[in-house]
Amino acid sequence: xxxxxxxxxxxxxxxxxxxxxxxxxxxxxxxxxxxxxxxxxxxxxxxxxxxxxxxxxxxxxxxxxxxxxxxxxxxxxxxxxxxxxxxxxxxxxxxxxxxxxxxxxxxxxxxxxxxxxxxxxxxxxxxxxxxxxxxxxxxxxxxxxxxxxxxxxxxxxxxxxxxxxxxxxxxxxxxxxxxxxxxxxxxxxxxxxxxxxxxxxxxxxxxxxxxxxxxxxxxxxxxxxxxxxxxxxxxxxxxxxxxxxxxxxxxxxxxxxxxxxxxxxxxxxxxxxxxxxxxxxxxxxxxxxxxxxxxxxxxxxxxxxxxxxxxxxxxxxxxxxxxxxxxxxxxxxxxxxxxxxxxxxxxxxxxxxxxxxxxxxxxxxxxxxxxxxxxxxxxxxxxxxxxxxxxxxxxxxxxxxxxxxxxxxxxxxxxxxxxxxxxxxxxxxxxxxxxxxxxxxxxxxxxxxxxxxxxxxxxxxxxxxxxxxxxxxxxxxxxxxxxxxxxxx
Amino acid sequence: xxxxxxxxxxxxxxxxxxxxxxxxxxxxxxxxxxxxxxxxxxxxxxxxxxxxxxxxxxxxxxxxxxx
Numbered sequence: 001x002x003x004x005x006x007x008x009x010x011x012x013x014x015x016x017x018x019x020x021x022x023x024x025x026x027x028x029x030x031x032x033x034x035x036x037x038x039x040x041x042x043x044x045x046x047x048x049x050x051x052x053x054x055x056x057x058x059x060x061x062x063x064x065x066x067x068x069x070x071x072x073x074x075x076x077x078x079x080x081x082x083x084x085x086x087x088x089x090x091x092x093x094x095x096x097x098x099x100x101x102x103x104x105x106x107x108x109x110x111x112x113x114x115x116x117x118x119x120x121x122x123x124x125x126x127x128x129x130x131x132x133x134x135x136x137x138x139x140x141x142x143x144x145x146x147x148x149x150x151x152x153x154x155x156x157x158x159x160x161x162x163x164x165x166x167x168x169x170x171x172x173x174x175x176x177x178x179x180x181x182x183x184x185x186x187x188x189x190x191x192x193x194x195x196x197x198x199x200x201x202x203x204x205x206x207x208x209x210x211x212x213x214x215x216x217x218x219x220x221x222x223x224x225x226x227x228x229x230x231x232x233x234x235x236x237x238x239x240x241x242x243x244x245x246x247x248x249x250x251x252x253x254x255x256x257x258x259x260x261x262x263x264x265x266x267x268x269x270x271x272x273x274x275x276x277x278x279x280x281x282x283x284x285x286x287x288x289x290x291x292x293x294x295x296x297x298x299x300x301x302x303x304x305x306x307x308x309x310x311x312x313x314x315x316x317x318x319x320x321x322x323x324x325x326x327x328x329x330x331x332x333x334x335x336x337x338x339x340x341x342x343x344x345x346x347x348x349x350x351x352x353x354x355x356x357x358x359x360x361x362x363x364x365x366x367x368x369x370x371x372x373x374x375x376x377x378x379x380x381x382x383x384x385x386x387x388x389x390x391x392x393x394x395x396x397x398x399x400x401x402x403x404x405x406x407x408x409x410x411x412x413x414x415x416x417x418x419x420x421x422x423x424x425x426x427x428x429x430x431x432x433x434x435x436x437x438x439x440x441x442x443x444x445x446x447x448x449x450x451x452x453x454x455x456x457x458x459x460x461x462x463x464x465x466x467x468x469x470x471x472x473x474x475x476x477x478x479x480x481x482x483x484x485x486x487x488x489x
Numbered sequence: 490x491x492x493x494x495x496x497x498x499x500x501x502x503x504x505x506x507x508x509x510x511x512x513x514x515x516x517x518x519x520x521x522x523x524x525x526x527x528x529x530x531x532x533x534x535x536x537x538x539x540x541x542x543x544x545x546x547x548x549x550x551x552x553x554x555x556x
Binding site: 278 | 505
């Protein structure tokens, strides 16, 4: 290995060691209670909550796959940030504080806890938890893929070693320090991922004349990049409109993001969640990633001619071609930060969900704090192994799996969590029937598409699967609630 | 007054979001270029900046309501 590659490997490994050290010190300060291990006693202040939400929201998708998708579909892919940013912000301002207050008052750790509190149904809590756990797995599975690919693509290590390294390091610090380790590392990771994506953009865009030069270059080579439905003719009218419904709900209701509302110390802390959305969207999704994506084709040529023909590797290859070698190591650390900061929250959450929403309702007993932490740790280890197995056989473009499958599933929590917050008549039968039907619709369509190879992953008849599920879900939840009567809190 | 302003900011944000959602027919042609930027990119950037400003205003007003 050349000396440059060795130094870059050293920077990436140094970053990994730093994360484990932070996890160790966080672990020493963690109290042996479930509320501290999973929620830091709901006392996270404004700065930490800003960075933990930002780093958790922005994953490998924001760092790698977004650029690849802009390269393939052009500005049509701006549908992703423009469809959800403001709605995430409004949902937090309009409902986030209510959830936080109820969670604090009733000791809630998960979304399932809210379902049990609101509807008095252990079955509803169990189904919500199980669905959250399963769809979370698809999401977790996408993250190590990107991290391992870039380490492999730049010749720093082989794919499987990289997979074990990133999975192992994230697992270790999450197991040791719980949420405190996740939040502390998120602080560093949030700064790294924003900073180094901008650094990468600077070195790639400067030689071609900055933002104006990038737009001129891309427009002269392929004007179709700048209009709907994009060069691949993918973002057709139905897909565009349905993403405006499915994405904001799917993202905001993702369990690992939703529970961050439970952790806020006060209103000022909670208000940092919308700020995190705006800050990260402004820097990553709406400016840097589109610009890098638009020039990928003109600068690197068709993906099939790349050394490794994967669109996800656009940023590493652009860096390899245009940036000095000493930039690559820190930017890779930024990319690692993007992936690890999301996957650590999801790993921790899988333990949280398993203990509170799956194990306790199933065995009808409340576990002690010590037991909740131990059982959660076992679940985190099992979840990580499953995620690595998924990542061993990665899908062609991992963003499809996340947007198409995971968010479609999470969006199905909308009636139980949001409608139920305002509409008193909604009852446990309505929520359970609607949720099962919504999840069955999403899964059924997905399986049908996979078996018969119909349409793109996640869309049926040009409408996002999450929207099909939501329509069935909401209609049944309302009808069943209206025809059944239940004593409610 | 603050509550009213917050409601207006929320409603206005939602309306602009709806307008962007239903803007797909005017985003199908990359022309004209506005200060060198193809129209769809310019339109989506501009509406997004307006939404961020409204969003920040809504956050500020929401905090004021809680004081």
